[in-house]
Amino acid sequence: xxxxEVINLDNKAPAKxxxxxxxxxxxxxxxxxxxxxxNFEKVADFLEYKHFVEPNNQIxxxxxxxxxxxxxxxxxxxxxSYLPSNDLDFDNLKYLNQIKDSAPSTQNPYQYGKIIYDLHxxxxxxxxxxxxxxxxxxxxxxxxxxxxxxxxxxxxYQLSQTGNTERKYSFFREALKNAVNIINEAFKRDGxxxxxxxxxxxxxxxxxxxxxxxxxxIAGRPSMGKTALGTNIAFNAAEQFKExxxxxxxxxxxxxxKVVFFSLEMSSExxxxxxxxxQSKISGDKMRKAELSKDDFxxxxxxxxxLENLNLIIDDNxxxxxxxxxxxxxxxxxxxxxxxxxxxxxxxxxxxxxKKNDGRVQExxxxxxxxxxxxxxxxxxxxxxxxxxxxxxxxxDKRPQLADLRxxxxxxxxxxxxxxxxxxxxxxxxMEPIKKPEESEDKYDERHNRWRxxxxxxxxxxxxxxxxxxxxxxxxxxxxxxxxxxxxxxxSIKDYDNFIE
Numbered sequence: 001x002x003x004x005e006v007i008n009l010d011n012k013a014p015a016k017x018x019x020x021x022x023x024x025x026x027x028x029x030x031x032x033x034x035x036x037x038x039n040f041e042k043v044a045d046f047l048e049y050k051h052f053v054e055p056n057n058q059i060x061x062x063x064x065x066x067x068x069x070x071x072x073x074x075x076x077x078x079x080x081s082y083l084p085s086n087d088l089d090f091d092n093l094k095y096l097n098q099i100k101d102s103a104p105s106t107q108n109p110y111q112y113g114k115i116i117y118d119l120h121x122x123x124x125x126x127x128x129x130x131x132x133x134x135x136x137x138x139x140x141x142x143x144x145x146x147x148x149x150x151x152x153x154x155x156x157y158q159l160s161q162t163g164n165t166e167r168k169y170s171f172f173r174e175a176l177k178n179a180v181n182i183i184n185e186a187f188k189r190d191g192x193x194x195x196x197x198x199x200x201x202x203x204x205x206x207x208x209x210x211x212x213x214x215x216x217x218i219a220g221r222p223s224m225g226k227t228a229l230g231t232n233i234a235f236n237a238a239e240q241f242k243e244x245x246x247x248x249x250x251x252x253x254x255x256x257x258k259v260v261f262f263s264l265e266m267s268s269e270x271x272x273x274x275x276x277x278x279q280s281k282i283s284g285d286k287m288r289k290a291e292l293s294k295d296d297f298x299x300x301x302x303x304x305x306x307l308e309n310l311n312l313i314i315d316d317n318x319x320x321x322x323x324x325x326x327x328x329x330x331x332x333x334x335x336x337x338x339x340x341x342x343x344x345x346x347x348x349x350x351x352x353x354x355k356k357n358d359g360r361v362q363e364x365x366x367x368x369x370x371x372x373x374x375x376x377x378x379x380x381x382x383x384x385x386x387x388x389x390x391x392x393x394x395x396x397d398k399r400p401q402l403a404d405l406r407x408x409x410x411x412x413x414x415x416x417x418x419x420x421x422x423x424x425x426x427x428x429x430x431m432e433p434i435k436k437p438e439e440s441e442d443k444y445d446e447r448h449n450r451w452r453x454x455x456x457x458x459x460x461x462x463x464x465x466x467x468x469x470x471x472x473x474x475x476x477x478x479x480x481x482x483x484x485x486x487x488x489x490x491x492s493i494k495d496y497d498n499f500i501e
Contacts, residue, residue: 019126020119026057029112031103033064034076034096039106040068043113051120056095059083076100121159128155153327196257196340196381199236201490202477206466207417210340210381214470215372215414217346219386219405220421221393225462226385227266228486229421230342231274233383234259237340238312257339257380258311260332262325264348268314278487279303285484313338320349322370326377333378341378343371345385346411361410368414386411388420398427402467418468423481425458462488 032039049062063082067074076096083092132152135143143151195209210216210233220226240256263271277284280303282296292300313332320343332338343349349367368384375382388404400420405411412418433451435444462481466474480489 020122025115027099031099034100039109042110154323214416216417224421365410416470420465
């Protein structure tokens with residue numbers, strides 16, 4: 001190993017000595033590519049120019065990448081013409097011929113690349129550690145310890161995304177085996193669904209449950225019941241959680257799951273009150289106003305004792321960015337092996353400072369792509385609640401469409417499932433007929449009776465519209481919604497028949 005002055009590759013705090021360098025490996029890799037351009041294919045998927053230490057080697061490798069990506073031949077003679085001579089401090093052709101002729105082997109480019117990448121990781125780990133020490137010791141921004149941990153975790157995550165020498169592909173037989181295992185697990189369940197159950201049978205039948213690595217959007221206008229459906233799914237999954245031991249003695253989830261609810265709008269106490277209202281059948285309004293009888297209070301006490309061990313974690317920090325969410329989610333996955341994340345709601349999240357300057361559409365794009373990436377990394381479903389634009393209110397038919405999603409392009413594109421909540425009763429109740437000056441009493445009564453009939457028919461009913469499903473059918477689910485307890489449930493056969501008449 002050679003020891004040089006540190007080159008600050010990733011804008012980290014500079015160290016006095018560069019402890020991890022191997023200039024010979026850099027030259028050997030470049031030399032092997034100059035001998036045979038096909039050797040580039042063996043490192044192209046993980047190695048970048050910034051992983052090199054020697055500045056001239058950085059420039060040469062960057063130029064090689066550019067030419068080969070354009071399907072151009074790379075040799076010392078052709079490469080010389082494209083190298084920026086002003087940036088190099090030596091004779092181009094002489095140096096290129098030298099490293100080509102001195103290349104120890106043209107058979108080991110992957111090993112050379114792996115050495116270069118590994119040393120890059122170690123250099124930056126030292127830089128991250130030094131930054132953490134400096135930030136903790138000086139702490140000019142008065143950051144809390146948890147914030148410093150999250151910052152370090154995010155820097156580690158960003159470092160892990162700069163390339164990876166482990167191959168990500170798999171043969172079809174391996175993917176097929178995993179798919180059959182998922183189907184086998186689904187077949188063993190009574191509900192015959194492959195994913196995590198939502199607790200609404202009609203919805204589970206349409207979706208097949210909530211599938212790992214999926215990003216699911218639940219959208220609606222204010223007061224449609226987005227948070228209610230989110231808390232209902234969270235409770236149903238957490239309540240049904242069961243673990244079993246497999247043949248290897250490992251604990252695996254057999255039913256339900258451990259749920260994390262990120263609430264940017266409501267406090268943890270408000271969410272807990274909602275769930276108490278759902279389960280005790282005592283309205284949250286009565287709880288807030290303390291309009292409770294002794295029986296009500298006894299009922300609440302009994303329900304709360306049953307819910308104490310519910311596998312539901314609530315994070316009500318009102319400021320949530322993708323890097324922060326990723327850090328917390330990875331920690332919760334490691335500590336508690338969580339199975340589902342729910343976020344209330346998407347538009348309250350914020351992106352990085354860079355994306356904020358690019359506009360809200362770009363910021364939402366970063367958020368949705370980040371959520372999908374986290375779902376894939378942790379291999380769990382993520383549900384994100386989302387607001388709809390006001391253009392819904394301008395139409396006669398208020399049922400939402402994909403185009404009604406705020407910043408709809410990126411949300412629709414990155415999601416696997418998009419569901420809308422629509423309650424016709426919400427709009428009908430605000431459209432009570434007013435008697436016209438020239439209208440007769442009989443005519444007005446006829447209109448008012450017709451309105452009242454429509455209200456009664458739509459009372460306590462909701463539609464869950466599946467507008468996009470990447471791996472299954474779209475359609476509409478009829479559900480029962482009790483606004484007093486903010487609870488969704490399956491419609492009875494009688495209610496369903498009345499609803500579709």
